Amino acid sequence: MDNSRPNPTGKLAALSRQRLGDQIADALRNQILLGELQPGSNIPERETASALGVSRTPLREALVILEGEGLVSMSPARSPRVSNPSLENLTHLLYVQSALEALAGECACDQMTEQEFKHIEGLNLTLQAMSENADPIDFFTADMAFHEAIVAATKNAPLIKTHKQYNARLWRVRFMSSRKRIKRVSTLDDHSEIVEGLRTRNKQKTSAVLSRHLRTAIDNITSIFDEENQAN
Amino acid sequence: MDNSRPNPTGKLAALSRQRLGDQIADALRNQILLGELQPGSNIPERETASALGVSRTPLREALVILEGEGLVSMSPARSPRVSNPSLENLTHLLYVQSALEALAGECACDQMTEQEFKHIEGLNLTLQAMSENADPIDFFTADMAFHEAIVAATKNAPLIKTHKQYNARLWRVRFMSSRKRIKRVSTLDDHSEIVEGLRTRNKQKTSAVLSRHLRTAIDNITSIFDEENQAN
DNA sequence: CATTATTATTTTGTATACCAAATAATAAAT
DNA sequence: ATTTATTATTTGGTATACAAAATAATAATG
Known part of the structure; x- marks a missing residue:
């Protein structure tokens, strides 16, 4: 400073x-x-x-x-x-984030350049390579980068900013949730579907998978909260 | 102060x-x-x-x-x-607002009480009664109240806040756009469809009509900008 | 000893003061 | 007269000062 x-x-x-x-x-x-x-x-x-x-x-x-x-x-x-958000609040945030990423997927199909697609595809490959042995924090960061890249490809500045803010509020639980490696397989399956949707510029599919992907995260964070409550 | x-x-x-x-x-x-x-x-x-x-x-x-x-x-x-947002920026805002209201419609089908539905229905009736003779500002305010009531029925605080903020940024153009009374008929048709969707708690329909309704607004504000440019 | 009252201290909320950058105004030069 | 240099003034950025509320600490009382 x-x-x-x-x-x-x-x-x-x-x-x-x-x-x-x-x-x-x-x-x-x-x-x-x-x-x-x-x-x-x-x-x-x-x-x-x-x-x-x-x-x-x-x-x-x-x-x-x-x-x-x-x-x-x-x-x-x-x-x-x-801030110390409740489970209800985090659930609400995830619903919004789900809608934002669904929109991003749709718009990306229209706006994304080939170069941007290759970048997104590359991030997914990185993620797959990490899946077996990477640190939770690294895997999580790469996961987030994948989603951010899709949003960035829309060139929609308000969308990018709002998405970033929601990501920040969700960062902590989603990181804790990602430490459960067990979830990595289904995460990667979803990601591959998203990449396929983007490759074919299939708005409906890309949007639907992204939405479902994020809503699944609601279940994951719910179990995080349940475990914490059991511990106390 | x-x-x-x-x-x-x-x-x-x-x-x-x-x-x-x-x-x-x-x-x-x-x-x-x-x-x-x-x-x-x-x-x-x-x-x-x-x-x-x-x-x-x-x-x-x-x-x-x-x-x-x-x-x-x-x-x-x-x-x-x-702030003096460009047409591109306003378009981007409307895309996000469209996604937010689509989500709101879906969640409202789950979360809305009967009393809340009656309130929303009543706002739509008010709007129809105003359609012939009301001041643009009154009609516009009632239109906004209708949409806000749907969002409020979700009880999703982050959604309500973000939607309110996007509404504020869009307020000016949307008001100017609403001065064209010619659009009132199609606005009311959409609204009636939305009310029907909510009454039957049909998530898919409610969400789809709300999304389309907002995206139509993009065309309206585009013509506003075109007229301004012609004037200059 | 526990509990309430009172005082002292810490902490936020707002106002003011000061500095540096930007703009406006003035003077100088071509 | 136009343009450039220079000075004066305005304006935002940050630090500090002071007032009011909340908290912590201490004293008093049952």
């Missing part, structure tokens, strides 16, 4: 083109997704600001941004907290 | 449960939707803050919120501006 040192171009860094608030939001978002900031944990303003070497003003700006994204909740006169 | 006077309960108003930033965001959002703040117009911070009787701090908070909603764009060292 230190803006006073010279940047690579030699210039004095001056005022970065990106506001501090945005950079801080990026940093905090990462910490939340990585689990360094646990759901329900407090984000005290002074402490966090000084830890990042900034004042409370841009930190609060970041918190307001993250609140808008649903990753942080702010109550009056209380420390901001990392 | 004056918080210093006693509130109706007699207490000193103290710190309102809602942050000033949120209240300001609501006020500015209204002004944008009503067209009092035109697309592309500047929102200078000092001037706007003093006009509202607040300091720049909560005003900036409001601007950051509205930027997240896509209603305002902030560039470094320039005055914040009311």
